[in-house]
Structures are given as C-alpha cells and as structure tokens.
Amino acid sequence: MSDGSPRAGTGSRAGIRGIARRLSWGLGDQAVSSISNFLVGLVVARELGVAAFGVFGLAWVTYGVILNISRGLATDPLVVRFSGVSTEEWRAATARAAGTAIAVGIVFGALSALAGLAIGGSLGGAFLALAVVTPGLLLQDAWRFAFFAAGQGHKAFVNDTVWTVVMIPLLLLAAIHSTVWGFVLAWGGAALVAAGFGLLQSGVAPHFNGVRDWLARHRDLGARYMVENVSNSGASQLRMYGLGAIAGLADVGAIRGAELLLGPFLALLMGVSLVAVPEAARVLRRAPHRLVKFCVLIGGAQAAAAALWGAALLLVVPDALGRFLLNEVWAPASHLILPVSLSVTAAGIVAGATAGLRALGAARRSLRVQLVASAGYLGFGLAGAALGGAVGMSWGSTTAMWLGAGLWWWQLRAAARDHTPVSEPELVEVSAP
Numbered sequence: 001m002s003d004g005s006p007r008a009g010t011g012s013r014a015g016i017r018g019i020a021r022r023l024s025w026g027l028g029d030q031a032v033s034s035i036s037n038f039l040v041g042l043v044v045a046r047e048l049g050v051a052a053f054g055v056f057g058l059a060w061v062t063y064g065v066i067l068n069i070s071r072g073l074a075t076d077p078l079v080v081r082f083s084g085v086s087t088e089e090w091r092a093a094t095a096r097a098a099g100t101a102i103a104v105g106i107v108f109g110a111l112s113a114l115a116g117l118a119i120g121g122s123l124g125g126a127f128l129a130l131a132v133v134t135p136g137l138l139l140q141d142a143w144r145f146a147f148f149a150a151g152q153g154h155k156a157f158v159n160d161t162v163w164t165v166v167m168i169p170l171l172l173l174a175a176i177h178s179t180v181w182g183f184v185l186a187w188g189g190a191a192l193v194a195a196g197f198g199l200l201q202s203g204v205a206p207h208f209n210g211v212r213d214w215l216a217r218h219r220d221l222g223a224r225y226m227v228e229n230v231s232n233s234g235a236s237q238l239r240m241y242g243l244g245a246i247a248g249l250a251d252v253g254a255i256r257g258a259e260l261l262l263g264p265f266l267a268l269l270m271g272v273s274l275v276a277v278p279e280a281a282r283v284l285r286r287a288p289h290r291l292v293k294f295c296v297l298i299g300g301a302q303a304a305a306a307a308l309w310g311a312a313l314l315l316v317v318p319d320a321l322g323r324f325l326l327n328e329v330w331a332p333a334s335h336l337i338l339p340v341s342l343s344v345t346a347a348g349i350v351a352g353a354t355a356g357l358r359a360l361g362a363a364r365r366s367l368r369v370q371l372v373a374s375a376g377y378l379g380f381g382l383a384g385a386a387l388g389g390a391v392g393m394s395w396g397s398t399t400a401m402w403l404g405a406g407l408w409w410w411q412l413r414a415a416a417r418d419h420t421p422v423s424e425p426e427l428v429e430v431s432a433p
Contacts, residue, residue: 074222075097083277091202105136125180126184136189136192163190228363235374302352343397
C-alpha cells in the first residue's frame with residue numbers, strides 16, 4: 001500500500017500539471033487569434049471607411065457561418081472522439097477531418113463565386129475573394145483543433161502566430177489599393193500560408209477519399225453539432241438585428257460597447273473552451289466518475305473570473321477612463337455592464353456543461369438544449385428590447401442565459417448517469433495518402 005501511494009500522488013500531480021500546461025497554450029493561442037482579429041478590423045476600418053467596412057463585415061459574418069458548419073462536421077467530432085488516443089488513430093482521424101474541412105470550403109467556394117458573379121460590385125468582389133480563400137481558412141482552423149485534440153496546443157499557438165506575422169505585410173500591401181476584395185485576400189491568404197505550415201507541423205496530409213466515410217461514421221455527432229453551432233451564432237446575430245429594428249442603431253452600439261468591455265474575458269472564455277472538450281474527453285477515458293466534477297471546476301472557474309471582471313468594471317474603472325476608451329459610447333454602455341457581466345458569468349457555467357456533454361458524445365441532448373437555449377436567448381432578448389431598448393434586451397438575455405445554464409447542467413447530469421463506457425473508436429484501414 002505504501003509503495004503505491006507516492007506513485008499515485010505523483011501521477012495525480014503530473015496530470016494536473018499537464019492540464020495546466022495545455023490550458024495555458026489554449027489561452028495563449030486564443031490571445032494570438034484575438035490580436036489577429038483585432039488587427040484586421042482596425043486596419044480595414046481605418047482604410048475603407050464605414051460603407052466598405054460594412055461590406056467586409058458581411059464577408060466576415062458569412063465566413064463565421066461556414067466556419068461553424070465546418071467545425072460541426074469535421075473538427076468537433078475529431079475533438080470528441082479522438083482526444084488522447086494513440087498517435088496512429090489521431091493521424092488517421094485528422095487526415096479525414098482535415099479533408100472534410102477542405103471539402104466544406106470547396107463547396108462553399110463554388111457557391112460564393114456564383115453569388116459574387118451574380119451580385120457584382122464591391123460586395124460581389126468580396127464574395128469572389130472569399131471563394132478563393134475559404135478552403136485555406138477552414139484547413140488552418142482544422143489544424144488548431146487537431147493539435148489540441150493531440151494535447152499539442154503549442155503547435156496551434158505557433159500556427160496562429162505564423163498567420164498573424166504573415167498577415168501584417170499582406171494587409172499593408174492591400175492598403176495600397178484599399179479594396180474590400182484585396183483585404184479579404186490578404187486575410188485569407190495569410191491563413192493559407194499557415195495552413196501549409198500546419199501540414200509540416202502535423203506530418204498529416206488531408207485525406208479526401210475518406211470524407212464520405214468520416215461524415216457517415218460521425219453523422220450522429222456532425223449534423224447535430226453543425227446545427228448547434230449555427231443556431232448559437234445565428235441567435236446572437238438575429239438578436240442584434242432585432243434590436244436595431246426595434247430601438248435603433250444607437251442601442252446596438254451601446255450593447256456592442258458593453259460587450260467590448262468584456263472582450264478580455266471573452267478571449268479567456270474562448271481560450272479555455274479550446275482545451276475544455278479535449279481535456280473532458282481525457283477525463284472520461286481515464287476516470288469517468290470524475291467528469292462532472294471536472295466540468296464543475298472548469299465552469300465555476302470561468303464564471304468566477306467573469307464575475308470578478310464585471311465587478312472590476314463596475315467598481316474600479318473611472319468614468320474618465322471609460323470615456324477615453326469608448327468616447328460617447330461609454331455613457332450608455334456603462335449602464336449595461338451589470339447585466340452583460342451576469343450574462344457572461346452564466347456563459348462560463350454553460351461552458352463547463354457543454355464540455356461534458358461533448359466529451360460524452362451526447363449530441364442529441366446538447367442539440368436539444370442548444371436549440372431551446374438559443375430560442376430563449378433570442379425571444380427573451382427581443383421581448384426585453386420591446387419593453388426597454390438596450391437595457392431591457394440586456395436583462396432579458398441575461399435571464400435567458402441563466403435559465404439556459406440550468407438546462408445545460410440538467411442534461412449533463414442525465415447524460416452522465418446514462419453513460420456506459422465504450423471501446424476506443426475504430427477507423428477503417430486506409431493506406432496513407
């Protein structure tokens with residue numbers, strides 16, 4: 001007995017250090033990604049002006065929808081079912097997931113090109129450029145998730161750093177002519193370079209012949225995760241469109257300002273989320289009875305961080321600093337800090353339950369609760385907007401987030417009770433491409 005205890009303690013400490021190391025790489029990677037997105041937005045907004053920046057924004061939002069489709073079909077099943085598996089299994093699964101991501105990009109590229117030719121003008125040019133770069137953008141994103149599934153977050157960090165560094169001269173080059181399509185090509189072209197670098201990092205070539213088999217084998221997860229991802233982002237977008245129609249663009253600006261103040265924590269939330277699902281999958285494989293506790297710790301830590309950040313904004317940030325940062329947006333945005341902070345706190349709690357449900361592969365449960373939560377988020381938000389503009393929407397959305405958090409955890413506890421350990425996922429033998 002005494003011989004085993006030290007080894008057990010050492011193994012436990014090593015496991016905790018491993019989780020902390022992978023989490024730190026997730027946060028670092030998300031920090032680089034956030035800086036990259038901020039850099040693109042800043043340069044394009046300064047160079048193009050309001051109208052053209054709006055056209056670029058349409059291309060950006062469209063890419064976000066396609067990205068959620070790609071993740072649902074390709075990388076979400078990869079992270080859920082192939083985190084912590086053998087290198088051989090990971091390589092075979094990654095080849096197929098990466099091929100699936102590229103296939104999604106090619107299909108969308110064809111549709112985007114047709115739309116661009118039909119629309120014409122600046123917007124049409126943006127969609128033509130998006131058609132060219134989307135396969136590379138989706139492949140670069142696929143490498144990120146594949147590296148985190150393998151516990152190699154440092155490679156994702158390096159890959160995103162390459163994208164950012166390459167993007168800087170390309171953005172400066174695009175600024176010479178200042179066209180929307182030029183900036184889209186600069187942004188996506190840098191991602192294509194990073195995607196090529198990911199091939200060298202992983203030593204895995206995308207396997208296009210395995211796309212159909214990948215979709216068939218993981219259709220129980222892929223289709224549901226795709227709908228889940230799109231419904232989540234779609235509800236948020238429709239909520240803001242509805243607020244603009246009901247209360248006006250000034251109220252939209254106020255909420256955007258309040259959300260911008262929560263930006264540093266939202267980057268933290270996204271960074272933790274990159275790692276949470278792979279780590280939850282590892283916990284499920286090694287100690288299934290600890291999964292719910294792990295999710296409580298992850299979700300509780302994120303919620304506590306959000307609450308502390310919101311309290312700091314309310315109690316520490318002086319009005320002078322707020323006006324310096326946001327100018328005239330500060331006054332209306334400052335009245336929304338409390339409800340927006342509470343909403344993000346609830347999002348942290350939801351993130352813990354989401355990680356657990358995805359690790360369990362409970363796609364049916366997570367899709368059901370996501371659709372209900374998204375409908376509530378949109379419905380409560382619009383009802384609040386009708387009653388009280390930006391303030392009413394903020395409190396309505398916050399109420400929906402907390403009710404949704406209860407639903408997410410109810411589903412996680414039910415899924416954990418129903419879980420029966422299964423054998424490792426198998427892949428059909430396919431010769432290396």
